[in-house]
Amino acid sequence: MADLKETERSQASTEALAKEPTHETTHETRKKAPKPKRATGRATRTGAAKSGKQAPSSEAVAPLTVRTVRKIYSEKERAQKLGEIEKQTGRGDSIKDAIKKAGISEQTYYQWKKAAGQTPGGDELKDLVKLEEENVRLKKLLADRLRKENAELRKKLGLG
Template sequence: MANPLEVESVTATESAAKVETPEKKKAPRSRKAKAEPKPPARKNAANTPSQAEKAPAAAVRRKIYSEKERAQMLAQIEKSISGGATHKSAVKQAGISEQTYYQWKKAAAPASDGDNLKDLVALEEENKRLKSLLAERLRKENAELKRKLGL
């Protein structure tokens, strides 16, 4: 059996060694090292959860709207805004976010410029047709009046 005094002396020297170790001063870290977050430690691929497991149970799926649906929603929102509603309430009523509304509006703006040009050309053609029709009717009326007057 071991002598109890020897056990106490060994324990005392071990505890003294433990006490001395924490007294070491560490070198200060640079500020840059403190500011940068550490990347998470990589785990074994077999232990990591798949993307489906990471997703919350009540994940919201995005609805993809066609160009026609987008145009209809934008028109509905513009109508609500012109009726006195705020942007926020009109967009919420349509069921989309404000960011989505502004992105759709930005994307739809160049397409509407092309439509305006087509509309302008169509109106000019109709105007030309109506002018020629009016001129023809006026000629007939003028010829009839001359005939009645005997000129």
């Protein structure tokens, strides 16, 4: 019996405390609780979801795409990817297909291509001069070999 009276008193005291307005629950000092933040990954809505209609089944809703970690490519890797794309387009593939096979976006491809085209002009001129010098040297070697072959053939035929 004593236990029953004791539990009734404790319930009555807790009810009285709950009914009393405290400083924290008064209207003047009450603050709104912050709204929970939404998830950062945004799902795309289907046409049915935009119009307020429900999608016919769960299969019709487009799955969320998972964003992968951004890869930073070195200059060498960029040049290799651009070379692969050029080879594939040379074989007859479309640029879009070649870019997808390389694993980069179209924007990235065009940015890399633009950056690769902006090499300093001084280096190009030096390379051109070196190529011309090598071309002259190779022409001289070829001319010497052809003269020797010509002379040997004349001897064999008895013309010279």
